[in-house]
Amino acid sequence: MTTAPPCPAAADPYRPRFHFTAPRHWINDPNGVCHHGGRYHLFYQYNPHAARWGDIHWGHASSADLVRWRDEPVALAPSPGHDQGGCFSGCIAVVDGLPTAYYTGDSSAGQVQCVATSPDLAHWTKQPQRTIAERPPGVSPGEFRDPYVFRDAGHWYMVVGAALPHERGACLLYRSADGVDWHYRHPLFVATDPAQGSVWECPNFLQIGDRWLLTVSQWPNLGALWFVGRFDDERFVAETSGVHDVDGSAFAHLAMRAPDGRVLQWAWINEQRDQDEIDADGWAGAITVPRELSIDGRGRLNLRPAAEVALLRGEPLPLGPAAPGPGTRLRLSGRCLDIEARFALHDRRKVGLTLFESPDRRESTRIVYWPEARRLMIERARSSINQKTRRQDLYAVLDLDPGEPLRLRVLVDHGVIAVHANDRVNLTTRVYPALQSSTGVTAFSEGSADVELQAWPMGSALEGRGA
Numbered sequence: 001m002t003t004a005p006p007c008p009a010a011a012d013p014y015r016p017r018f019h020f021t022a023p024r025h026w027i028n029d030p031n032g033v034c035h036h037g038g039r040y041h042l043f044y045q046y047n048p049h050a051a052r053w054g055d056i057h058w059g060h061a062s063s064a065d066l067v068r069w070r071d072e073p074v075a076l077a078p079s080p081g082h083d084q085g086g087c088f089s090g091c092i093a094v095v096d097g098l099p100t101a102y103y104t105g106d107s108s109a110g111q112v113q114c115v116a117t118s119p120d121l122a123h124w125t126k127q128p129q130r131t132i133a134e135r136p137p138g139v140s141p142g143e144f145r146d147p148y149v150f151r152d153a154g155h156w157y158m159v160v161g162a163a164l165p166h167e168r169g170a171c172l173l174y175r176s177a178d179g180v181d182w183h184y185r186h187p188l189f190v191a192t193d194p195a196q197g198s199v200w201e202c203p204n205f206l207q208i209g210d211r212w213l214l215t216v217s218q219w220p221n222l223g224a225l226w227f228v229g230r231f232d233d234e235r236f237v238a239e240t241s242g243v244h245d246v247d248g249s250a251f252a253h254l255a256m257r258a259p260d261g262r263v264l265q266w267a268w269i270n271e272q273r274d275q276d277e278i279d280a281d282g283w284a285g286a287i288t289v290p291r292e293l294s295i296d297g298r299g300r301l302n303l304r305p306a307a308e309v310a311l312l313r314g315e316p317l318p319l320g321p322a323a324p325g326p327g328t329r330l331r332l333s334g335r336c337l338d339i340e341a342r343f344a345l346h347d348r349r350k351v352g353l354t355l356f357e358s359p360d361r362r363e364s365t366r367i368v369y370w371p372e373a374r375r376l377m378i379e380r381a382r383s384s385i386n387q388k389t390r391r392q393d394l395y396a397v398l399d400l401d402p403g404e405p406l407r408l409r410v411l412v413d414h415g416v417i418a419v420h421a422n423d424r425v426n427l428t429t430r431v432y433p434a435l436q437s438s439t440g441v442t443a444f445s446e447g448s449a450d451v452e453l454q455a456w457p458m459g460s461a462l463e464g465r466g467a
C-alpha cells in the first residue's frame with residue numbers, strides 16, 4: 001500500500017506537534033501498544049482513504065524514547081473473510097516468543113476475535129483458523145469486540161467488550177493454555193447501572209501492585225470508567241471506582257507494562273468540530289501522550305504524563321507583566337506548551353488558567369477549579385469564534401484534602417488540551433481558536449490564593465513530518 005505524504009503541520013493551526021496523529025486522514029483508538037526490539041510500538045485504528053471513520057486498518061508508529069515517533073508501514077488491512085469490514089481494536093501479547101496481535105474482525109456476519117503474528121512487528125501473517133468464535137448466548141454479534149490479553153497464574157486470559165441483554169455493558173473473560181485455543185469462562189464484570197453504558201468497549205484488565213485495574217470505554221454515553229479491586233478465582237471484585245476521562249473527549253484507552261515495570265496508557269482524542277472542517281484539513285483525531293498509571297493508598301487511580309514527555313521541553317518561558325484585574329494574574333504566551341501551575345487556596349473562590357486568549361478577549365478557554373462545587377472544568381463557550389466547533393463545558397469532580405494545594409499540569413498542543421489535576425483527575429479535549437492572536441495564557445485567582453506558574457515550549461514528537 002503506498003503511503004500518502006503527511007499533512008503538513010506548519011500550515012495548520014490545529015495539527016498537534018507532540019500528540020501523535022496519523023500522517024494524514026483518520027485515526028481513532030490506540031492498539032497493540034508494546035515494547036519490542038528495543039522500541040515502543042503504537043498501532044492505531046486508521047482509515048488510509050479519508051479523514052472520517054471507515055475501512056479500518058491498523059496504522060503503526062514506533063519510538064525509542066516514548067515521545068518521538070517514527071511512522072511505520074501499515075500493519076493490518078481488511079481482507080476477504082472475518083475482517084473484511086475492518087481490523088478493529090485489540091492488543092499485542094508475546095506468545096512463545098512470537099508477537100501476536102489479537103484484534104476484532106468486523107464483517108457483515110458480525111464481530112469475531114482474530115489473530116495475526118509477526119516476528120518483527122513489520123510483516124504480519126493472519127491466522128484465520130485461530131479466530132475465537134465462541135460468543136456467549138445473548139451477546140449481540142455486532143457488540144463483541146476489543147480483546148485485551150494478559151497472563152496470570154500460568155494462564156493466558158482475554159477480556160472482550162460486549163453488550164449483554166437489557167443493554168448492559170460487560171466484559172467477558174476467556175482463558176487459554178497456549179494463547180491459541182480459548183475457552184469462555186464468564187463475564188468478568190458487568191455494568192451495574194444504565195448510566196455506565198449499554199456497550200463496553202476497549203476493556204483493559206491488569207495488575208498494578210497488589211490491586212487489579214479494569215478500565216472500560218462506554219458506548220453510547222462516551223466516557224471511560226475505572227474500577228480497582230481484587231481478581232480472585234477468576235472473578236473481579238471492585239472495591240473503588242471512578243470516572244476515567246469524562247465526556248469521551250479521550251476514549252478507548254489502552255495500557256501496557258513498560259520494561260521498567262511502569263504501566264503506560266494511551267487514549268484517542270476525538271475531534272470536536274464539524275465534518276466539513278475536518279475534511280477540508282484532511283486529518284482527524286490524535287492520541288494522548290503516554291500516561292503513567294498508579295493506584296494510591298486510597299485505591300484511587302492516579303494518572304500523570306509519563307516522565308519522558310518533559311524531554312520535549314525547551315527553556316522555561318519568561319512570565320510577562322502581571323495582567324490587570326482583581327486577584328493574582330500571571331501571564332505568558334504560546335500554543336504549544338507544557339504548563340505547571342500551583343495554587344495554595346486561602347478561600348473558596350475560583351482559580352485556574354486562561355488559555356488561547358486573544359488580546360480583545362473575543363476568544364479564550366478557561367480551566368477553572370471551583371472549590372465550592374468541588375468542580376474542575378474546561379469552559380469552552382468562548383474557545384472559538386468559529387461556530388462549527390463544540391463549545392459545551394467539561395466537568396470532573398475534584399476533592400482536595402484540607403490544606404492540599406491545587407496542582408495543575410496542562411499540556412497545550414495547537415488545540416489539544418490535557419489537564420491533569422493533582423495526578424488524579426484529568427480532562428482532555430479539543431478547542432479551535434480561530435484568531436491568530438489567541439495565544440495568551442494567564443494563571444488567575446479570583447480570591448486570595450498563592451499562585452505559581454511555569455511553562456515550557458514543546459518540541460515536535462513526529463519524526464520526518466516537517467513539523
Ligand code: FRU
Nearest residue numbers: 029045056088089145201252
Ligand atoms: C472504540 C471503537 C472500538 C472498535 C473501534 C473501531 O472507539 O468503537 O470498540 O474496535 O473503535 O474503529
